[in-house]
Amino acid sequence: MDLRTTLSVNESFMEMLIDCKNRGAKAEMILDINGLERAEGIIKEIHADDPNPYIELQDGRKIVEKTIAALNGLFRPEYAGC
Secondary structure (H helix, E strand, C coil): CCCCCECCCCCCCHHHHHHHHHHCCEEEEEEECCCEEEEEEEEEEEECCCCCCEEEECCCCEEEHHHEEEECCEECHHHCCC
């Protein structure tokens, strides 16, 4: 049986992203951008007040928060199934 830890419904990853940035910890993500892909890195900037909130990694990659399917082992509820 495959069990995954998930966010609550209507919860976002923003608090976890802020915590990763504040601690200088690596964010390991699965993104859903026309299919699933992996991304990881140290967060340089968080743009939470943008109409489409996003983060910028130290390598310059910009990632829209709503495309993050999983962050450091925690999944969105819609990705909890097998």
